[in-house]
Amino acid sequence: MQFQWLDLTIPFVAAIIGYVTNVAAVRMMFYPLDFKGVPPFLGWQGIIPRNARTLARKSTKLITDQLLNLKSLFASFDANGFAGSHMSGVLDQLTDQVIAEIAEKRAGPQWQNLPDPVKQQVRAMIRVEVEKVVVDILADMGDNIEEILDIEHIVVEAVTADKALMGTMFQTVGHAEFSFIKISGLYFGFAFGLFQLLAWLLHPSWWSLPLAGFVVGYVTNWLALKLIFEPAQPRKVGPFVLHGLFHKRQQQVAHAFAEKIAGDVVNVDNMLVHMTSGPGGEKLMAIIDRHIGAMVDRYKHNPMAAALVPADQWDTIRAELLARIRAELPAKGGFLHTFTSKSVDVYQELFERMTVLDAESFEGVLRPAFKQDEWKLIVVGAALGMAAGGVQVMYMLGDKVT
Structure with a gap:
C-alpha cells in the first residue's frame, strides 16, 4: 500500500491522547468540588471531594493506629517535668488570678x-499550691487524653469545614505522582502510537484508530496508576531497578504529609476548639473544676484565709475563679495553649513514624485517593481516547478506510 506522510502523525496524536486523558483523569479526581450536571447520574x-x-x-x-496514637504517646507523660519546663508563665498567671479573686477582691483592705x-x-505559698493543682490537672489530662482530644473528630471536622482541604492534602503529598501520571501519558501514548501506526499501515480500517485510541487511553491511565505503587519493594530487572514511585519517595512524602497535617488539620487552633467544646471540652472542664474546687476548699479551711474572707463568700469565689480560668483557658500563652503546643510535636511524631512504616501501611497514605472509583478514571480515559481516535480517522485519507 502507498505510504502517506499524514500517517506519521499517528504516534504523535496518540501521545497527545495519552497526555490529555491522563491530565483529565487527574483533574477529575479533584474537581469540581460540588456536583455539576443533572443529578443523580448525569x-x-x-472523586476526592465527593468522598472527603x-x-x-x-x-x-x-x-491514630500507627502514627499519632495519643494513648501510647501520653503513657509516659511526665506532668511534673512538663510543668517545670513549660508552665512557669502559666503558674504565675494562675497565681495572680487566685490572689485577685480571693485576697484583692474579697479582702482588699487587709491585703x-x-x-x-x-x-x-x-504569693509564694499560693504558687506552690497552684503548681500542685496544675500538675494534678496535667496528670489527669494525660490519663484521659483520648477522651479530651479526639483526633478523628478533628480531622473530619476540618475536612467538612473546608471542601478543598482533602484534595489539597492529596495534591501536596502526591504532587510527584500526579505529575508522573500526566507526563507518562505522553510517553506511553507515543510508544503505543508506534504500534498503532504499524497496524494502520497494515490494515487501515475505519475502526482501527478509535480502537487504538481506546486502548491507549485505557492502558496509559492503568499503567501510570500501577507504576506509582508497584513494586512496593525495589526489584532488579536486568540493569534496571524497578520501584514504585510513591514508595521510592517515602522520606519526602513523610515530610509533606506531616507538615500538612500539623499545619492545617491537627494544629493548635483546631485542638483548642475541640478541647474547649463538645465531649472533649466537657471532660476537660470536669477535670479542671474538680481540682480548682478542691483547692478553693483547702483555702476555705486555711486559718489565714478564713480570717480574711467571710465563710458565705467561698462558693462565689469558687464560681468566679472557675469562670475566669475558663474564659482565659484557650488564650495564647495560657494553660491550654501551652499544653497543646508543647506536649506533642505533631509534625515530628508523624514524620518519624511515617519514615519507618512498612510498605503496605505507607501505601495507605495516598492509595485511597486512587482506589476510590479508580476504574472510572480508567474508563473515562479509554472513552476520551476512543473519541480522539474517531476524530483522527476522519482526517486520514479516505481511500485507506475499508
Whole structure:
C-alpha cells in the first residue's frame, strides 16, 4: 500500500491522547468540588471531594493506629517535668488570678495593709499550691487524653469545614505522582502510537484508530496508576531497578504529609476548639473544676484565709475563679495553649513514624485517593481516547478506510 506522510502523525496524536486523558483523569479526581450536571447520574463531582469524609476517616485510622496514637504517646507523660519546663508563665498567671479573686477582691483592705515581704511569702505559698493543682490537672489530662482530644473528630471536622482541604492534602503529598501520571501519558501514548501506526499501515480500517485510541487511553491511565505503587519493594530487572514511585519517595512524602497535617488539620487552633467544646471540652472542664474546687476548699479551711474572707463568700469565689480560668483557658500563652503546643510535636511524631512504616501501611497514605472509583478514571480515559481516535480517522485519507 502507498505510504502517506499524514500517517506519521499517528504516534504523535496518540501521545497527545495519552497526555490529555491522563491530565483529565487527574483533574477529575479533584474537581469540581460540588456536583455539576443533572443529578443523580448525569454529571460529575471530583472523586476526592465527593468522598472527603470517607477518605478523612481512612487517613485518621492510619494516623491514630500507627502514627499519632495519643494513648501510647501520653503513657509516659511526665506532668511534673512538663510543668517545670513549660508552665512557669502559666503558674504565675494562675497565681495572680487566685490572689485577685480571693485576697484583692474579697479582702482588699487587709491585703493592701500587709507588708510587702508578707505578701511575697503568701504569693509564694499560693504558687506552690497552684503548681500542685496544675500538675494534678496535667496528670489527669494525660490519663484521659483520648477522651479530651479526639483526633478523628478533628480531622473530619476540618475536612467538612473546608471542601478543598482533602484534595489539597492529596495534591501536596502526591504532587510527584500526579505529575508522573500526566507526563507518562505522553510517553506511553507515543510508544503505543508506534504500534498503532504499524497496524494502520497494515490494515487501515475505519475502526482501527478509535480502537487504538481506546486502548491507549485505557492502558496509559492503568499503567501510570500501577507504576506509582508497584513494586512496593525495589526489584532488579536486568540493569534496571524497578520501584514504585510513591514508595521510592517515602522520606519526602513523610515530610509533606506531616507538615500538612500539623499545619492545617491537627494544629493548635483546631485542638483548642475541640478541647474547649463538645465531649472533649466537657471532660476537660470536669477535670479542671474538680481540682480548682478542691483547692478553693483547702483555702476555705486555711486559718489565714478564713480570717480574711467571710465563710458565705467561698462558693462565689469558687464560681468566679472557675469562670475566669475558663474564659482565659484557650488564650495564647495560657494553660491550654501551652499544653497543646508543647506536649506533642505533631509534625515530628508523624514524620518519624511515617519514615519507618512498612510498605503496605505507607501505601495507605495516598492509595485511597486512587482506589476510590479508580476504574472510572480508567474508563473515562479509554472513552476520551476512543473519541480522539474517531476524530483522527476522519482526517486520514479516505481511500485507506475499508
